[in-house]
Amino acid sequence: MSMSAGALQVQSLTKVFRDRGGVAVRAVDDVCFEVKRGEVLGLLGPNGAGKTTSIKCILGLMRPDSGRITLFGQDIQAAYPRILGKMSAVLEGSRNLYWRMSVWENVAFFSALHGVGSREDREYFGYLLKLFSLDEKRHTEVRKLSQGMKQKASVVCALARRTPLVFLDEPTLGLDVETSLELRSVLKRLAREEERTFVVSSHDMDVIQDVCTRVVIMSSGRIVVDDQVSHLMSLFRTRAYRIRLRGPAPQALEERLTQEFASVRVTDAETDAEIRVALSEDGDIYRLMDALRGEDAVIDEISHEEVDLEKVYLEIVRGERMRS
Amino acid sequence: MKLVSVLGAVFRRDWTMMKRYIVNSVSTLVSIYMIFILIFAGLQSMSGYVKTGALEGSLEGTIIGFFVWTFTIYAFSNLAWNLTNEAQTGTLEQLYLAPCGFKWVAASTLISDFVFSFVPIMLLLAAMMATTGKWLRVDLASLVPLLLITLLGAYGVGFALGGLALVFKRIQALFQIMQFVFVGLLVIPMRVPAAKYMPLVLGNDLIRRAMVDGVRMWRLPPGDILTAVAVGAAYLAVGVAVFSWCERVAKNRGLLGHY
Ligand SMILES: Nc1ncnc2c1ncn2[C@@H]1O[C@H](COP(=O)(O)OP(=O)(O)OP(=O)(O)O)[C@@H](O)[C@H]1O
Numbered sequence: 001m002s003m004s005a006g007a008l009q010v011q012s013l014t015k016v017f018r019d020r021g022g023v024a025v026r027a028v029d030d031v032c033f034e035v036k037r038g039e040v041l042g043l044l045g046p047n048g049a050g051k052t053t054s055i056k057c058i059l060g061l062m063r064p065d066s067g068r069i070t071l072f073g074q075d076i077q078a079a080y081p082r083i084l085g086k087m088s089a090v091l092e093g094s095r096n097l098y099w100r101m102s103v104w105e106n107v108a109f110f111s112a113l114h115g116v117g118s119r120e121d122r123e124y125f126g127y128l129l130k131l132f133s134l135d136e137k138r139h140t141e142v143r144k145l146s147q148g149m150k151q152k153a154s155v156v157c158a159l160a161r162r163t164p165l166v167f168l169d170e171p172t173l174g175l176d177v178e179t180s181l182e183l184r185s186v187l188k189r190l191a192r193e194e195e196r197t198f199v200v201s202s203h204d205m206d207v208i209q210d211v212c213t214r215v216v217i218m219s220s221g222r223i224v225v226d227d228q229v230s231h232l233m234s235l236f237r238t239r240a241y242r243i244r245l246r247g248p249a250p251q252a253l254e255e256r257l258t259q260e261f262a263s264v265r266v267t268d269a270e271t272d273a274e275i276r277v278a279l280s281e282d283g284d285i286y287r288l289m290d291a292l293r294g295e296d297a298v299i300d301e302i303s304h305e306e307v308d309l310e311k312v313y314l315e316i317v318r319g320e321r322m323r324s
Numbered sequence: 325m326k327l328v329s330v331l332g333a334v335f336r337r338d339w340t341m342m343k344r345y346i347v348n349s350v351s352t353l354v355s356i357y358m359i360f361i362l363i364f365a366g367l368q369s370m371s372g373y374v375k376t377g378a379l380e381g382s383l384e385g386t387i388i389g390f391f392v393w394t395f396t397i398y399a400f401s402n403l404a405w406n407l408t409n410e411a412q413t414g415t416l417e418q419l420y421l422a423p424c425g426f427k428w429v430a431a432s433t434l435i436s437d438f439v440f441s442f443v444p445i446m447l448l449l450a451a452m453m454a455t456t457g458k459w460l461r462v463d464l465a466s467l468v469p470l471l472l473i474t475l476l477g478a479y480g481v482g483f484a485l486g487g488l489a490l491v492f493k494r495i496q497a498l499f500q501i502m503q504f505v506f507v508g509l510l511v512i513p514m515r516v517p518a519a520k521y522m523p524l525v526l527g528n529d530l531i532r533r534a535m536v537d538g539v540r541m542w543r544l545p546p547g548d549i550l551t552a553v554a555v556g557a558a559y560l561a562v563g564v565a566v567f568s569w570c571e572r573v574a575k576n577r578g579l580l581g582h583y
């Protein structure tokens with residue numbers, strides 16, 4: 001029976017683009033994932049991984065070749081377009097707003113399409129504008145706003161529709177550091193206070209690490225990782241080592257290491273070489289030690305490498321690329 | 325009711341846009357008026373030359389032709405250009421996220437476009453009548469329904485071409501040419517065989533009868549009115565069907581937003 005805890009369920013979603021020459025691109029290939037109510041899910045992957053395509057298929061802006069999508073227990077296809085009342089989106093690369101209308105006019109218009117516009121709703125619009133420090137600009141035409149303000153205005157416009165699920169495709173593009181921080185704190189706050197569900201796609205790992213509890217990493221149309229951020233980090237924390245040698249690394253050592261460990265990076269920090277490596281199996285540490293001893297390297301210090309989501313992500317994506 | 329609130333929102337959006345683009349709207353009307361003045365001057369010098377008054381009737385015809393043509397152009401281009409522009413900028417995808425369905429958003433846009441173009445075009449009509457001294461019968465109760473019947477065909481063409489332009493971008497080149505096609509349709513005489521089955525033609529003729537001869541709508545031959553409605557509805561239905569097909573293709577190929 002329908003899962004009451006789930007906000008979104010995507011089952012075997014596939015989207016193939018065929019160009020005129022008949023060449024087919026499997027932009028989304030048998031993708032399955034779930035988002036729980038109140039969860040902030042990060043959707044990651046290199047350019048062309050299929051993130052935007054997945055989002056647009058869920059929203060019904062693209063027709064998938066196959067797959068079943070369930071939103072709050074309802075089959076999307078069966079309940080379309082009424083079901084759109086439950087989701088909204090900021091789409092990547094698009095304007096999302098009328099540039100010749102003011103921020104407020106846009107917010108009021110797009111919310112009204114979702115049947116949102118009561119007095120209480122309007123108070124909420126004001127609250128959002130304040131949260132995003134756009135209050136002073138509410139009567140400014142969007143075209144006169146800076147890039148970052150435009151982006152924030154699009155986000156406000158999506159949030160103002162008060163839908164339980166919100167898609168944000170590259171929401172921090174063009175935002176300065178401070179504004180990006182502001183957006184993050186607002187998202188966390190809304191997820192917590194209003195129990196809204198977010199699917200955020202971004203190339204900015206700081207943003208994802210900060211706001212998302214779980215990530216789905218896509219590569220070439222497929223999901224390669226679907227895990228809690230904290231679990232993913234601890235997984236990598238125990239495996240990532242940094243070894244400092246006394247003196248430079250001999251050429252032979254570097255060659256041997258790159259042969260044996262895919263993820264190794266050797267940097268010659270002027271005098272003392274540094275080796276960074278992620279080990280995937282328990283026995284790897286002994287092989288590493290053997291290699292070091294065999295090449296007469298003097299170990300000065302061994303430590304766990306500081307991991308952040310960016311490193312984890314790069315590692316996964318690189319590994320994925322090697323495999324294919 | 326949600327549908328009504330969507331209609332209201334679309335009205336507010338278009339009213340705002342109209343205010344923002346007031347200079348454009350006024351200059352479009354002024355240039356149409358200028359063209360009319362040129363033609364009027366031409367007609368006058370010709371009738372001065374012929375002297376027989378054989379061109380008498382054609383002045384009224386010209387005024388009404390311009391009047392209906394302006395409505396047609398507005399109806400068609402608002403629909404087709406807006407679809408294309410909104411697809412390019414990305415707002416079209418946002419409209420497609422409306423829970424009432426895009427079709428109702430589009431229908432609301434048509435209604436609001438008609439309402440907002442009504443006053444300026446009536447002003448244009450008044451200016452044309454004042455310039456020529458030919459005062460035509462303007463009986464809104466007859467005129468508005470007849471205009472709507474006539475415009476059905478223009479909406480049909482607008483949907484079809486707007487939809488096709490989503491899929492085949494080159495189609496946009498046809499938008500300009502359509503203005504001339506509409507001129508052609510509005511000057512076709514009724515005696516041309518099958519003329520009444522073409523878009524706009526019969527409706528335009530009925531408007532002429534109402535405005536020149538002062539025939540009230542309910543005094544017009546019901547057969548003609550029914551035919552005009554049926555023909556207009558048929559073109560609209562075909563236009564909407566073409567649009568729906570294009571929408572399907574656009575969703576398959578991911579073309580709703582091609583920014
Ligand atoms: N409308 C389209 N027509 C044809 N191919 C498309 C279309 N949209 C996307 N693709 C292809 O589908 C694949 C996935 O694209 P998508 O935009 O979903 O990637 P993404 O993960 O969002 O990438 P990015 O990080 O660059 O935004 C790419 O190979 C892309 O070329």
Ligand SMILES: [Mg+2]
Pocket residue numbers: 051052053092169
């Ligand atoms: Mg993308």
